[in-house]
């Protein structure tokens with residue numbers, strides 16, 4: 066009999082308990098034996114093959130009982146795969162893209178102390194639920210009835226069950242995030258090289274691609290103008306690639322802009338088809354470039370989208 070996966074949670078008004086149960090069901094559906102327990106019920110984690118730990122957020126922090134659990138079992142948790150999730154209202158309440166970016170930043174900040182202690186292989190950050198009558202502490206119940214009365218926060222259940230039960234949680238693991246960053250940095254460096262190469266070299270020799278010119282110039286003035294336009298396009302391509310590099314510094318924040326950049330390169334690839342000459346289009350160099358601009362850009366569009374899913 067294989068050892069089970071532990072889903073340990075801390076919850077005050079019940080909504081995080083519901084999330085923990087859903088995470089447990091999703092793991093069970095993947096064929097894993099699972100135990101879902103409140104952190105206070107767990108004395109020993111060594112009997113579990115992996116541990117998922119989650120907490121509600123209160124005043125920008127994980128609940129103290131969840132932090133105690135992590136501190137108490139830190140050495141044993143370090144010996145096995147761990148994942149962490151948090152449940153907070155900030156992610157649920159954000160309705161505009163700007164608020165969403167801000168909320169994701171806050172949630173990222175709530176997760177940081179856990180990353181420092183636990184180095185979780187996977188993270189989930191979920192919108193929570195607020196029901197004033199479910200808050201057990203009288204002073205918080207009073208405070209939140211005022212907050213809701215003043216319409217600062219709303220009573221609502223923002224738990225997205227589809228996102229909660231998706232394998233990998235609401236986003237991607239840190240390993241995958243770094244892999245994506247690595248791919249994008251390589252792409253940005255190559256793009257800057259190509260852009261500078263074309264921009265500096267001009268049409269005739271295409272920069273550093275070889276010592277031989279591709280063209281014979283018959284009308285120098287006209288050529289000079291077209292060459293200048295070509296250099297401009299090379300500069301635009303280099304700048305777009307620099308932007309892709311900048312985007313890797315904060316994938317959540319730049320997600321939509323990065324996807325726009327990939328869409329632009331995809332459209333650029335399609336523009337090759339306007340040559341309408343099968344001999345040119347079937348040249349191995351063009352086929353490789355076209356696959357890169359359409360298939361690879363399409364894949365990156367989807368991959369970057371996964372970096373901050375709802």
Ligand SMILES: Cc1cc2nc3c(=O)[nH]c(=O)nc-3n(C[C@H](O)[C@H](O)[C@H](O)COP(=O)(O)O)c2cc1C
Nearest residue numbers: 076077078079080081121124125153154155193194
């Ligand atoms: C006293 C109190 C403080 C809270 N502080 C925060 C907070 O700082 N940031 C946040 O996003 N949500 C905050 N919330 C919202 C909770 O994280 C959210 O309601 C969560 O779903 C509660 O989980 P539980 O039902 O498992 O206790 C707070 C809620 C309460 C009652």
